[in-house]
Amino acid sequence: MNLSLPSSLSVKDGHLFCGGADCVELAEKFGTPLYVTDEVHIVENFRRYEAALKQYTDKVQLLYAAKANENPVIMQTLAAEGAGADVFSLGEMQAALDSGMPAEKLLFNGSSKTEAALRAAIEKGIKISVDSVDELRQIDLITREMQKTVKIGFRCNPEIDVPTHPKIATGIKNSKFGIPAEMILDAYREALSMEFVEPVGMHCHIGSQILEVEPFGIACGVIMKV
Template identity: 40%
Template sequence: MEMDPKILLKVVEMYGTPIYIYDEDIIRKNYRVFLSAFKSLYKKTKVLYAYKANTNLAICRILQQEGAGADVVSIGELEAALKVGVKPRQIIFTNNSKTDEDLKNALESNVIINIDSKDELSMVNRIAGKSGKKARISFRVNPSVDPKTHPRIATGLKESKFGLHIENNIAFEGYRMAKELDNLEVVGIHTHIGSQITDMTAFKDATEKVMEFTKKLKNELDIELEFVDLGGGLGIS
């Protein structure tokens, strides 16, 4: 990115250093390029910006104006998303170690809650019942694929602790349990196989496994999902 030195000097005079400077035009351009690439294959594609990347409200507001939803992992991020105008139905709370307070706030805000384990499923159902709410939920599933990235940021491997594994019917059992609980509405499925991934084969493999699993949910449990969330993790080269 190149900027006029005179503008940079003026900004430094106003705000001092160190300082981060973002180019709104580039942010909007990159977002549109990213979205159009997916929409060329699936018209109903929706981007949910991961607020953990940068919760600068100016950036979040720009992305909201472009139509992005929000992937949040804390109450602070949830509040930021709501503050810039993201609609609750376009916000997914994906923290994998949620507290009772987290869930109460998420339920009160009517956002989608992403379930990471069977224990958490029971926890959400209990708190939703006490709150007089019906929680809209999705499950994080593990497709057991190798994202070919650093082991410390690979979260879709068979041995990973994250999510319910599709293998051995663990994820299937989670959906079956959720369907029988009165305070839950199952609306989606989520997977996140890692970060800084540059080999698209891993995403292809994960997507195929997840889509095959959604067919099983429809055929055997009559669960028809509203969305499939393929997570983030695309690498920067």
């Protein structure tokens, strides 16, 4: 069987190497199970992704999904490259800040934000991706109490079918995630009437393990129409 390995992995004399390090030797030294991360490969991926987007616009800010791996070294490495972070909790928020990522490069996301986490995001000047109209109204109450302005985006549910398992499809009709596309404009108008809420963008996430490009193009089309 022929294996297709990422560029950071190789096999020599029956041993797997990661970033030039012999994984057998690492296992013998540190024990197993063992997680091995190639810093160079992470940086290369980040730069390649950023360069691809910058072919079309200079307004590019990549946000690392902190839920993927909160390892401080990984987050510090990405912070040094200029990355921000997509955070889902107070813990992820603090991990991103501790890594050197400035608050203005963070986006607080998720469908189950606690009041404490919302207050922390507002206090620190972190942008919030609003997941529902109820959440928008909660943010309005908090900002009026705190007398602090917060920048927000709206998570749009494009309500499209995607080629992945239904349990990890987040942009389908009746999904609990996001505001349906046809309701975004009303939510935006409501936000404009709020003294300390500043709408600045849109957000969309349609699912995981999607291996085709077409669904992302369809989702972008929905957002552009909004």
